[in-house]
Amino acid sequence: MAPEQVNRCHLIAMPYPGRGHINPMMNFCKLLSSKMSNVLVSFVVTEEWLGFLSTSDDILPENIRFTTIPNVIPSEIGRGKDFPGFIEATITKMRDPFERLLDQIELDPDLPPPSVILYDFHLIWPVDVGNIRNIPVACFFPMSAMVLTVLCHFDLLVKNGHFPADVSEGGNEVIDYIPGLPSMRLSDLPTFFHGNGREVIGRVLEGVTYAKKSQYLLLATIDELESDAIAAVKSRLPIPAIYSIGPVIPYFNPSVTKHDDDDGYLQWLTSHPKSSVLYISQGSFLSASTAQMDEIIAGIRDSGVPFLWVARGEGDKIRKGCGDKGLVVPWCDQLRVLCHDSVGGFWSHCGWNSTKEGMFAGVPFLTYPIFWDQMTNSKMITTGWGIGWQVVKKLGMGSDQLLVRREDVADLVRRFMDLESQEGKETRRKAEELRLLCGRAVSEGGSVQVSIDDFVRNVKI
Template sequence: MPYPGRGHINPMMNLCKILASRKDQIAITFVVTEEWLGLLSFDPKPANVRFATVPNVVPSEIGRGADFPGFVEAAMTKLQEPFEQLLDRLEPPKPSVIVYDMFLAWVVGVGNRRNIPVASFWTMSASVLALYHHFDLVVQNGQFPADVSERGNELVEYIPGIPPTRIADLPTIFYGDGLKVLHRALEAVSLVPKAQYLLLTSVYELEAHTIDSLRKTIPIPLYSIGPAIPYFKLEDNDNDNNYVQWLNSQPKSSVLYISQGSFLSISKAQMDEIIAGVKNSGVRFLWVARGEASQIKEACGGEGVVVPWCDQLKVLCHPSIGGFWTHCGWNSTKEGVFGGVPFLTYPIVVDQIPNSKIIVDDWKIGWKVRKGMGEEVHLVTREEIAGLVQRFMDLESEEGKEMRRRAKELREVSRKATSKGGSADTDIDAFIRDISQSFNH
């Protein structure tokens, strides 16, 4: 049962495909809202995965971008009843486990009442989970609520398993508009110990300290199942896409891949500066854009290709890609690491902010584009962007070489974790074994 948003549905579907490929006897019912069934129906899925639907939580014309807090509230309150009705209608045998998105906290009660084990599925980084899990420490230390414009550079340095972090690098849910949904997120995290399993969509080696500390404080089995991105599809040969053919004709590491995510956008003034800055940099690019596509094509002419969609992981693993401009959603972050490319980060909201900090400060595989946080976002000018992009894509600079070397190192860590006998591979097998055993008892 995923939360009805792209960044939540994709990793859960990837987990289902991995589980389904491990054992033919695993039958999976993937529950989505009607709106999402329409969007997912063209995506090929294994024979032992089937869809079931519940009604949309809000009319799709309102859209989740228009009223984000309202959408979160609806997902956390309106889905329970139709989900329970669906459980009653399912053909026997009853499910041996319900894997649910942690934000849909009501599932824990449903499973416990019906005597069905539940596995809490976390779609963000382990570090962000630790920040929510130890939120009481932020309150005790008098750093909540904080005015980010005044205290943004103050350090939070007492969260177990987390390196010192500026207040400005905490998830935006801790200040401003985000406070409207904070109580829901904290409630969801507080119910995790009442679940039977916890699944983290992270590579253990990339967040080892954090995951180890979570294991000490959360009293249920925790599995670090790897990035939950479609790495198992990389061998599929579908090179008939025009953008792939274009990439094939470009020099090695010469193309900047740009994607600002699928959901929340930046101001028109900032978008205009980004478009002009990328154009003035003279760097080749592949840009995924919806609304601004024609403006980008018009402005940037022949230096690059603009597409409404692409197979992002395949693109990031392509040898001609030399960097990734991203909003730092956790799925995109993991795909960039798996592709072994350095990052230019322009985070917008929630966990994208701490993800950018992890990329730039902890892993040292990227640079920040965005300046300021909360209400204090400063316009980054086209001149700054052009200069930054040129320096970033310069393969000869010493700082660039070091960043690329680190990115390749983390790529190897990710690929080893997901290959046979790696940490993610082992934890997925352990999860299957544990749910099978509990079911057999």
């Protein structure tokens, strides 16, 4: 080992292979690299994902490098095609190539030995790998602490007869016994407790079991935002060190990369009055049914509200259906858009990363959850924190019987974007309060900075 490597920390980052998992883990690694001059981060992705990530203009710090494992997950079970099969493959097929990669790293005289393995909660197997090799392990939980406390208290759902859960009649049973969680409906729980999600609940709960064996737990949230849920998690998980590491969004690097405005969306936004544009993004994984999308497109058009819509697969359809009132792009710098003065609302699927970015920007939400943790996030956005309105009032969006009709979409969007309505003013006031809370937490001396600094001191030891 070269002398200069003796005190060098080598972090091995192993994210779950999905954009909503890779992005926050990478953002956290960038934060660490800015705080630890002696850290080397080996960020492990599949060869396929390296291809996706290497096309970005995002420049990595010198002390972060991509390293790869083969594409061991069959293409025919891509996440949208066979979600349970995809999860099973990430757990059963990725460990062996990861261990071979660790062998190469440990034998390379030019690299410091691994100091800590940072892994995504859903993978589970890195815990055993680290413990067998005597490498400390840090579990990265990419969703809200509220979702984690539901998983930690799964036994209470069973005890109260709410698992297996049946939401065919609306899922309106009240769940008011999970520590750290406000009262909510059964259908507001993550979808791995009902419907097709039950196929993967066993694997998801294994994440809790394995997390207990890790040395650190990193929560992608803010203490002041989810204090009750965080306390409930800490009471159930005997992990030596649990840290709330903040929104792990690129708030620390607001500069625009070269291709950011290839579609002219920033100029287009600047041409509109303050808080007049509705930003629409339904995420990159699942979307509403075809029939529901037709109603949403027509409703947005009929509302007359200017919109910026990010859509990958249905861009042409949206452009034809919505006319010239808005702009449709395949990609944008979402946080930069949400922070733009002309954006007055965010139609969102309520993924946790988008939820955090919307809160950080202080923008109110129209929530349209579809899957996984999005239901719980939507509940908190609308009735927990009071910073948004629901598009769908009942469970079952996308079914023929429960379509949200275009006239209802149009009316909702017009009322939501009315800056003079009392309801809208109150929602915006609360959104501004959360923006300030997030800003204080990530500032120097804030709770997020204190947590990350403490983690840094630990991993340096």
